[in-house]
Amino acid sequence: MKKGDHLFLVDGSGFIFRAFHALPPLTRKSDGLPVGAVSGFCNMLWKLLTDARDTSVGVTPSHFAVIFDYSSQTFRKQLYDAYKANRSAPPEELIPQFGLIREATRAFNLPCIETEGFEADDIIATYARQAEAIGADVTIVSSDKDLMQLVTPNVHMYDSMKDKQIGIPDVIEKWGVPPEKMIDLQSLTGDSTDNIPGVPGIGPKTAAQLLEEYGDLDTLLARAGEIKQQKRRESIIANADLARLSRTLVTLRTDVPLDMALDALVLEPQDGPKLVGFLKAMEFGTLTRRVADACGCDAGAIAPAEVKVEWGESARGPDLDPGDSDGPPEGITVVDGAISGAVEAAPDALPAQGPHEGTTPADLAKARAELFAAEKIDLSSYVAIRDVATLDIWIAAARETGLVAFDTETTSIDAMQADIVGFSLAIADNTDDPRGTKIRAAYIPLAHKAGTGDLLGGGTVENQIPLAEALLRLKDLLEDPSILKVAQNLKYDYLLMQRYGIVVRGFDDTMLMSYVLDAGNNAHGMDSLSERWLGHKPIAFKDVAGSGRTGVTFDMVDIDRATAYAAEDADVTLRLWMVLKPRLTAQKLTTVYERLERPLVPVLARMESRGITVDRQILSRLSGELAQGAAALEDEIYQLAGEKFTIGSPKQLGDILFGKMGLPGGAKTKTGQWSTSAQVLEDLAATGHELPRKIVDWRQLTKLKSTYTDALPGYIHPETRRVHTSYSLASTTTGRLSSSEPNLQNIPVRTAEGRKIRTAFISTPGNRLLSADYSQIELRVLAHVADIPQLKQAFSDGIDIHAMTASEMFGVPVAGMPSEVRRRAKAINFGIIYGISAFGLANQLGIERSEASDYIKKYFERFPGIRDYMDATKATARENGYVETIFGRRVHYPEIRSSNPSVRAFNERAAINAPIQGSAADIIRRAMIRMEPALQAAGLSARMLLQVHDELIFEVEEGEVDKTMPIVTQIMEGAAMPAIDMKVPLKVDARAATNWDEAH
DNA sequence: CCCCAACCGTA
DNA sequence: GTACGGTTGGGGG
Incomplete structure (x- = not known):
């Protein structure tokens, strides 16, 4: 050297x-x-x-x-x-x-x-x-x-x-003395972990102060009598020998x-094969690969080294094959290559069925559920990770096991607005056999702030890993498809991480797993899943961060409390995965989950992050017009009523109409109030009263104003200047999506007034909005599942389905058919989809119940297959407690056997509707999953923005509209294939324009 | 501040 | 008759 x-x-x-x-x-x-x-x-x-x-x-x-x-x-x-x-x-x-x-x-x-x-x-x-x-x-x-x-x-x-x-x-900063005085300092303070005595009562602060004053330990001991503080002086004089002994103990030998x-x-070069051999013997898969890559050697060709260990018997028997090989739902061929690329394969570190856990998937699932229900969750084991090296160790552990639960904590419930505050991880030591498995969970605070101490709002809490460093490591972990990330409601975290430049690959979502398993049985939020499957009530968010006026964002939460809350979420998520994953297998629902749910997460996250442009000026102008119209109506209403009152209060309105004015009351609400529904008011208006008509008009205007023209501008994102709705994948029972904040699935379209709101949804310059919607998809699904010859024929021939229905039922030729006849047939067709009842149809058409009953009877005579389908569906629902869509999605009706006839009838109607609505929902899900790869393959830049149940809205460059339209149409029309060969063609209508009203 | 009922917008 | 979400008024705490 x-x-x-x-x-x-x-x-x-x-x-x-x-x-x-x-x-x-x-x-x-x-x-x-x-x-x-x-x-x-x-x-x-x-x-x-x-x-x-x-x-x-x-x-x-x-x-x-x-x-x-x-x-x-x-x-x-x-x-x-x-x-x-x-x-x-x-x-x-x-x-x-x-x-x-x-x-x-x-x-x-x-x-x-x-x-x-x-x-x-x-x-x-x-x-x-x-x-x-x-x-x-x-x-x-x-x-x-x-x-x-x-x-x-x-x-x-x-x-x-x-x-x-x-x-x-750094030594001076930490201990208050330079390195050469560390020995003296330690001699005074001692060290409890090594049992070095030191001088009782002297800690690092006092010791540093004394050494500063007296120079060194010998001088201090010699002049101890000079120390002013009595206790300190006496302790040092009495324990001088202990201090000297301590000095000998803490002084490191250099001889x-x-x-x-x-x-x-001297540092020798790495011996790649030698190291790889050792790592293979240890079965450290990831590190083995890394080292082999770095050293340029072939890991496969190197035999594991023989490593002798003083450790006798093997703790467990050999692993069995992963029990994750469930087939497609019965009668369905899955050769769905078209979308396989969109689905990330999970690593094989999935629960194997150990012999002790039972031999069938169902036994395993049951054993798992019992195991985790019995195990108590220990909140005291959670740690906060506050340095990079510890984080690296956790990430390395995640690599080794191939499985990690992940959760983010942020400043907002809205993923488009949220800033990351921290994240949590949970790791199981043994993913193959959960018996006796230990789950470790940690929270990594990144952006917690100190209290609101001063006007500046307090500073950042110390000892948090710098955001950039944490994100770098998170990126490595989250983007590695060989490590399965488990999250609850991943779309949120996916969207958040996407905003930080991270694309999550290789994931499961416990919320979606529960949704596939238990739609209709229970909610799929983490708290309810935890209570149901783990018998554990997680810490409520509001107990950690408060709510409402006293609520704070998560970055203001004390790190200890944040750790308990956040790490628990990751812990619970991992446990839920352990319970739900084998249930998917046992119930043969893995295909539904992997084909219809999981791949939609990135698709929806991208749609949400794109958002859509909404023209503030148009809305503002409309808002003014609506306000004027409503004000004018208000004056007239007060005139007619003879007094001022709150028109928006159904209670007050009822008192005016049916009390003061003595109009004949129609229906009552379930609380016994007079109903003032649009239907009731329309009926009154038909008898020649002026006021009800004006109320109906007033309601329409105020509804449009408050729900749309006034509310929508508030959803325009401050940076993107676009509106980003949030889609829920798991909040309907049938498999439909739902949209909220704002709900862009109920933008008006039926009335001319309402449609004006759609003109505010516009394409950016140089682009067009392209709207493509399925024509009569639910009736087509009905024709397919119930196998109705006339319906199939009509759809194949492309004729007007409602006119055909009317013609069949009433014997009226399609040519020159009165519109009222067609309207009735249309109502019946919809009624069928909704699980028709004479009561409902009578209500809808404003006819007598007996007449409606006759219509239904006639319909069933003409289309006996429909009655068969309905009876069969009710029977399976009663027998199994659930019904299925054509792609195997299950919808549960736990109350289908209720002894209450109206409850039972309601469940029966819903059960009849679910396979129809749900199959249509599955079809458009499949289209959405395939859409992006298809557009990309065609070299098109169209961006899918919105979904409205049977409609997809895209933003397309002006010059690409003509090429995009056939691709979109083709993907949508072929979406059931090849899993299902529909007996009825699917038809899609598409249009492009600069706003949504004209495109639709 | 929270929750519910009533009402109404969509498919 | 199915499936949703948002707004308002109004009652309770």
């Missing part, structure tokens, strides 16, 4: 303990050997070496050694019997790992150094001083304060956990006899 060389000394023992305590327990897959600390150690060492060999960093070691404690008597123990006496024995799982870690060091081709009778710190001290004397630089890889006494201008420490160099100023000279520590 010569001047200018650089020696790295790694505190191996420190590494081991930090790796062990920071990491979830990990066991070797094949025999249950605990290897968590080995894994952490190897990952840390690999990272250190790759960073250190990276010459761009500037610190390049020429010499390198890993130093361990030798596990026997040390000279300190001989000197002071109580030294480290309060240390408990190392944990049982750690014992076999000590030897493995030394093996690992050798596999890394690094000197592995230990000397009997001395601690690692003394060896490090000896090497450091020797190297320094030659004129070399030294980096001690440790953050242990016991080593800080060694720091000089040429000797630095490096805290790999925090990725931080520790030099003289340890060394087996290896400095020159022997």
Whole structure:
């Protein structure tokens, strides 16, 4: 070694303990050997070496050694019997790992150094001083304060956990004294972990103050009588000998006899095959691949090294095949290559069915559910990760197990507006056999703020990983498709991370899994799932951040409380996955989940993030017009009523109409009030009263104003200047999406007044809005599932379906058919889809119930297949408790057997409707999933923006409209294929214009 | 501040 | 008769 060389000394023992305590327990897959600390150690060492060999960093070691404690008597123990006496024995799982870690060091081709009778710190001290004397630089890889006494201008420490160099100023900042006084300081303060006594009552602050005043320990002890504070003075005088003993104990020896000279520590090149062999023996798949890649060797060709361990029997039997091979729903051929590219494959680290867990998927699912229901969730085990190195260890652990639950905490419920505040992770040590599995969860705070202390709103809380560093690591984790990320309502996190430049790949969503399994049975929010499956009530958000006036954003929440809340969410999510995943398999619903639910997450996230332009001016002008119209009507209404009242109050309106004015009341609401519904008012208007008509008009205008023209501008995003709705994938029972904040699925279209609102939805300059909607999709689905010859024929021939129905029923020729006849047939057709009742049809058509009953009877005579379908659907619903769409989606009706006839009838109608509405919903979902790849393949830049149940709206460059239209139409019309070969063609109408009204 | 009923916009 | 979400008024705490 010569001047200018650089020696790295790694505190191996420190590494081991930090790796062990920071990491979830990990066991070797094949025999249950605990290897968590080995894994952490190897990952840390690999990272250190790759960073250190990276010459761009500037610190390049020429010499390198890993130093361990030798596990026997040390000279300190001989000197002071109580030294480290309060240390408990190392944990049982750690014992076999000590030897493995030394093996690992050798596999890394690094000197592995230990000397009997001395601690690692003394060896490090000896090497450091020797190297320094030659004129070399030294980096001690440790953050242990016991080593800080060694720091000089040429000797630095490096805290790999925090990725931080520790030099003289850092020691002074931390302890208030320079490194050369660390010995004196420690002599006074002692060290409870090593059982070094020190002087009672003197802590680091006092010690630093005393050393500042008296210079050094000897002077202080000699002049102790001068100390003003009585207690302090007496304690120091009485314990001077303890201080001197402590000094001997904390002073590191620099005269340890060394087996290896400095020159022997020269950093050798990596021996790739040797290291790969070791890592393979440990079954560290990810690190093995990385090392093999970096060293340019073929991992497959290298045999696992033979590693001897003092660890006898195998803890568990061999793993079985993953039990994840469920077939498609009955009668459905799934050869759906067209969309496979859009679905990320999950890694195979899925629950295998162990023999103890039962032999059928259903047994496994049951066992899982029972296991997790019985296990108590321990909130005290959660940790906050506040340094990069610990985060790296967790991420490495996620890589090893291939499975991690993930959740973000932000400042807003709206993913388009939210800023990330932190995120949480949960990891299971054994994803193959959850019996006895330990789940570890952590919260990583990133942007928590200190209280609202001053006018500036308080500062940032210290010791949070810088956002940019965290995002870099998060990107690695989230974008790696080989690591399965599990989230609850992933679309939120997906959208959020997308805004930070991260695209999540390889994921599951417990909310969607529950939706597929239990639509109709229960809600799919995390709190309800947790209570249902884990018997655990998670901490309520409002208990952490408050709500309403006293509520705060999550960045204002204290980190300890935030950790409990956030880590619990990740923990619960992982547990839910463990319960729900095998249920998907057992119920043969994996295909539905993987084809119809999961792939839609990125699609919807992109649609939401694109948003649509809404013209403020148009809305503002409309709002003014509506206000004028409403004001004029109000005057007239007050005139007619003879007094002022709150027109918008149905109660007050009822009193005026049916009390004061004595009009004949029609229907009553379920609370016994007179109904003032539009239907009732229309009926009154038909009898010649003026007021009801004006109320109806007033309601229309105020409705349009309050719900649309006034509300929509408030949803324009401050930065994108567009409106971003939020789609819910799991809030309808049938499989439809829902839209909220704002709801863009109920923008008016029926009346001319209402349609004006659609003109405010516009394309940006140079573009067009393209609207494509399915024609009569639900009736087509009905024709398919009920197999009705006349309907199939009519759709194939492209004739007017309602006219055909009327013609069949009433014997009226289609040509020259009166519009009233067609209207009635149309109402019946819709009635059928809704699970017709004579009561409902009579209501709809304003005819007698008996007449409606006759219509229905006639309809069933003409289309007996429909009655058969309805009866069969009701029967299956009653028998199974659920019905299915043509793609196998299940919709449950737990109350279908209710003894209450109206409850039962309601459930029957819903059960009849669900396969029709739900199959149509599945079809458009399939179209949406295929749409983006199809457009891309055609080289088109069209962006899908909105979905309104049977309609898709795109923004298309002006010049691409003609090419886009046939692609969109074709994807939509072919969306059922090849899973279902529809007996009826699907038809799509498409139009493009500069606003939604004209495009529709 | 929260919740419900009534009403009404969409498919 | 199916499936939703938003606004208002009004009652309760």
